Amino acid sequence: MAVVFERPKALLDVSTHYCPGCTHGIIHRILCEVIDEMGIEGDSIGVCPVGCSVMAYDYFACDMIEAPHGRAPAVATGVKRSNPDKFVFTYQGDGDLAAIGTAETVHAATRGENIVVIFVNNGTYGMTGGQMAPTTLPGQVTQTTPYGRDPKIQGYPVRVCEMLSTLDGTALAQRVAVDSVPHIKEAKKAIRKAFENQKDKKGFSIIEVLSTCPTNWGLSPIEAIERLRNEVIPYYPLGVYKDKEGENND
Amino acid sequence: MTNEIILAGFGGQGILFAGKALAYGGLIAEKEVSWLPSYGPEMRGGTCNCSVCISDEPIGSPLVNDPNLLIVMNTPSFEKFIGTAKKGAKVFVDSTMVDVTTDRKDIDCYYVPATQLATDNGLSGMANIILLGKLIKETGILDLETVEKAMSKCIPPKKANLLDANMKAVKIGMNYKD
Amino acid sequence: MERKLMKGNEALAEAAIRAGCKCFFGYPITPQTEISAYLAKNFAKAGGLFLQAESEIAAINMVLGASSTGTRVMTSSSSPGISLKSEGISYIAGSDLPAVIINVQRGGPGLGGIQPSQADYWQATKALGHGDFQLLVYAPASVQEMVDMVVKAFDKADEYRMPAMILADGFLGQMMEPIEFPEIKAEQVEKPWAANGHGGKRAHNIINSLYLKPEQLEKNVFERYERYEKIKATEADAEMYLTEDAEITLVAYGATARVVKSAVNMAREQGIKAGLVRPKTLWPFPVKQINEAAKSAEKFLVVEMSMGQMIDDVKLAINCSKPVEFMGRTGGMIMKPVEVLEEIKKIGGKK
Numbered sequence: 001m002a003v004v005f006e007r008p009k010a011l012l013d014v015s016t017h018y019c020p021g022c023t024h025g026i027i028h029r030i031l032c033e034v035i036d037e038m039g040i041e042g043d044s045i046g047v048c049p050v051g052c053s054v055m056a057y058d059y060f061a062c063d064m065i066e067a068p069h070g071r072a073p074a075v076a077t078g079v080k081r082s083n084p085d086k087f088v089f090t091y092q093g094d095g096d097l098a099a100i101g102t103a104e105t106v107h108a109a110t111r112g113e114n115i116v117v118i119f120v121n122n123g124t125y126g127m128t129g130g131q132m133a134p135t136t137l138p139g140q141v142t143q144t145t146p147y148g149r150d151p152k153i154q155g156y157p158v159r160v161c162e163m164l165s166t167l168d169g170t171a172l173a174q175r176v177a178v179d180s181v182p183h184i185k186e187a188k189k190a191i192r193k194a195f196e197n198q199k200d201k202k203g204f205s206i207i208e209v210l211s212t213c214p215t216n217w218g219l220s221p222i223e224a225i226e227r228l229r230n231e232v233i234p235y236y237p238l239g240v241y242k243d244k245e246g247e248n249n250d
Numbered sequence: 251m252t253n254e255i256i257l258a259g260f261g262g263q264g265i266l267f268a269g270k271a272l273a274y275g276g277l278i279a280e281k282e283v284s285w286l287p288s289y290g291p292e293m294r295g296g297t298c299n300c301s302v303c304i305s306d307e308p309i310g311s312p313l314v315n316d317p318n319l320l321i322v323m324n325t326p327s328f329e330k331f332i333g334t335a336k337k338g339a340k341v342f343v344d345s346t347m348v349d350v351t352t353d354r355k356d357i358d359c360y361y362v363p364a365t366q367l368a369t370d371n372g373l374s375g376m377a378n379i380i381l382l383g384k385l386i387k388e389t390g391i392l393d394l395e396t397v398e399k400a401m402s403k404c405i406p407p408k409k410a411n412l413l414d415a416n417m418k419a420v421k422i423g424m425n426y427k428d
Numbered sequence: 429m430e431r432k433l434m435k436g437n438e439a440l441a442e443a444a445i446r447a448g449c450k451c452f453f454g455y456p457i458t459p460q461t462e463i464s465a466y467l468a469k470n471f472a473k474a475g476g477l478f479l480q481a482e483s484e485i486a487a488i489n490m491v492l493g494a495s496s497t498g499t500r501v502m503t504s505s506s507s508p509g510i511s512l513k514s515e516g517i518s519y520i521a522g523s524d525l526p527a528v529i530i531n532v533q534r535g536g537p538g539l540g541g542i543q544p545s546q547a548d549y550w551q552a553t554k555a556l557g558h559g560d561f562q563l564l565v566y567a568p569a570s571v572q573e574m575v576d577m578v579v580k581a582f583d584k585a586d587e588y589r590m591p592a593m594i595l596a597d598g599f600l601g602q603m604m605e606p607i608e609f610p611e612i613k614a615e616q617v618e619k620p621w622a623a624n625g626h627g628g629k630r631a632h633n634i635i636n637s638l639y640l641k642p643e644q645l646e647k648n649v650f651e652r653y654e655r656y657e658k659i660k661a662t663e664a665d666a667e668m669y670l671t672e673d674a675e676i677t678l679v680a681y682g683a684t685a686r687v688v689k690s691a692v693n694m695a696r697e698q699g700i701k702a703g704l705v706r707p708k709t710l711w712p713f714p715v716k717q718i719n720e721a722a723k724s725a726e727k728f729l730v731v732e733m734s735m736g737q738m739i740d741d742v743k744l745a746i747n748c749s750k751p752v753e754f755m756g757r758t759g760g761m762i763m764k765p766v767e768v769l770e771e772i773k774k775i776g777g778k779k
Contacts, residue, residue, distance in 0.1 A: 042627040057634045063623035065496045066636040068519050071489035078493025086625045107482035277606050285604035310690030315764045
């Protein structure tokens with residue numbers, strides 16, 4: 001019987017700690033498919049954040065490093081600079097990347113660090129129980145904005161791809177979502193492009209993946225996908241914000 | 251025998267350089283040496299001093315508190331350090347820059363118009379080395395050959411052409427009679 | 429080999445290159461900046477990488493990343509910057525990674541001053557970050573030791589898979605003394621744990637300090653502390669200066685020990701039996717050497733450029749069996765030998 005669908009080899013055969021309906025699983029899978037297709041598992045080193053994907057080092061088959069909160073781009077810089085021929089990626093959430101780790105993110109980008117950043121944006125601190133994130137939408141109820149995020153008090157959300165697209169060191173800044181099959185396919189294509197960029201030494205590539213958190217949003221998985229589509233994507237438009245096509249940083 | 255030396259003046263007068271040349275001279279003469287700069291928040295123009303020890307013994311504290319040799323190149327430094335000089339100390343003063351003298355009778359003060367001499371001889375910026383020459387002459391702690399070797403160690407390769415001018419300054423200092 | 433005159437900071441940087449350091453990540457701060465400047469100028473020629481990070485926090489995490497791949501790596505800073513690095517240092521220790529960290533101490537707390545200080549002793553030896561862990565802490569007292577100890581720090585950090593610190597001060601960093609670079613054999617330590625790409629030849633390596641099961645975390649910490657016991661037994665080191673018959677034994681490290689040695693010599697000239705124990709490792713603390721000195725000593729006098737931090741370890745080393753007095757200056761003030769001599773005379777030796 002022909003096998004038409006199987007687990008990517010780069011994704012270890014273990015059960016994960018993610019909640020039912022969480023889209024981390026989809027993002028892990030497409031990332032690992034890219035690693036398999038490019039045949040780079042043995043040459044890849046991943047850096048995990050602090051947040052829901054803190055234990056992703058147990059799920060990816062390549063060598064993995066667990067970074068302090070927000071510091072994954074700095075850790076990845078150290079890895080890449082000492083091993084310029086290896087593929088280096090970080091996998092980070094919104095609190096990690098866009099709050100505590102803003103400086104590390106911006107400066108890795110502006111240095112043009114030749115790494116891939118997978119930025120999973122679900123607008124909440126999932127691991128600690130659903131507090132306001134830098135990307136939480138205005139009006140969104142979280143544990144620390146029980147009356148909804150009020151820009152007059154908590155300020156406005158950060159649009160990361162737009163911000164990083166202004167930097168010369170950024171090679172690719174693209175926002176994708178995992179709410180539908182076409183979008184998932186688009187997301188995988190973007191991740192592949194980011195890794196190809198690294199192969200071609202083009203510099204810093206960030207793929208922002210709009211994601212859900214049914215548990216902390218207080219929604220069913222299907223309702224969460226609908227919210228992502230109807231409320232989140234309109235605030236964070238999908239698309240390519242920066243693409244340094246054809247340049248070579250070598 | 252331990253020579254404990256303080257060199258002091260404004261930043262830009264070559265205080266640290268002259269100190270380094272002395273220390274290198276000590277090293278070439280196979281003595282124990284140390285060189286310790288004062289450092290502060292200002293990059294330019296502040297007061298500046300350094301401690302140099304040249305000794306037959308291993309050097310304990312490299313920070314000189316009571317020098318037996320003192321080079322001073324501005325009035326604030328003169329006022330700050332003249333009282334710290336040990337009894338019997340030799341003090342070398344750039345009298346172009348320092349407009350005061352001391353009443354102390356227990357030290358030997360040499361007033362050398364080093365900045366004026368430097369200008370007159372087309373050696374502007376080498377008053378420090380003229381004073382160094384006078385110090386060497388009056389103390390005999392280093393011979394001329396050693397000083398020349400030390401200078402060539404301290405002058406960066408890009409400025410190697412300045413060695414002759416520096417040695418000229420040393421000799422002007424050695425030959426100056428007040 | 430020819431003796432050269434070099435600044436402490438520059439000599440240390442050159443020694444790091446010769447010791448096989450491959451990466452340096454730093455952030456500017458006085459009075460350690462010559463280390464960065466020297467490496468920025470000379471490291472690339474020697475095949476190394478110098479990178480100025482956006483903060484001390486980023487720098488120490490770059491160290492974590494490079495060390496994770498088995499690369500010899502160093503960072504340097506001064507007191508306020510070390511506080512910022514403390515998070516990363518805890519993670520490095522918790523991940524069993526080697527790294528060399530330089531602290532050219534200045535006065536504190538807060539922004540403090542920029543003159544020499546030894547007020548980070550507690551931080552370095554007791555609490556550089558959260559959790560149960562230690563760093564190897566070396567305390568040079570000369571420019572030559574800045575060289576020798578950085579070489580040793582790299583070797584020992586690799587051997588024990590833990591961070592090592594050179595606890596220097598502005599005085600040692602800025603001064604010039606003659607030095608010789610020792611013949612350094614570039615020790616190639618096997619690092620089978622490194623996360624540098626498994627190449628399809630082994631299972632994946634994970635560099636991590638997270639253990640959510642308390643049994644597992646305790647086991648890890650226990651294992652680390654077994655290593656620490658071995659280190660305490662073998663790595664503690666001190667210079668013993670005229671201690672054999674000393675009735676009053678001074679204890680001082682780093683630049684302060686230079687001042688104290690001058691004072692001890694002056695005391696001996698005046699017939700006072702003074703001696704000096706100079707710890708060369710602050711962790712592990714040279715407990716045996718202090719007790720050796722305690723055989724003849726009637727009293728101890730601890731001298732520090734702080735309000736008194738190492739004095740606790742001296743008292744603990746001898747279980748408070750002898751009086752331990754303290755003399756200190758702080759905020760960047762440096763005591764004079766004659767002031768130490770006065771203190772020696774004041775508290776006296778044998779009654």
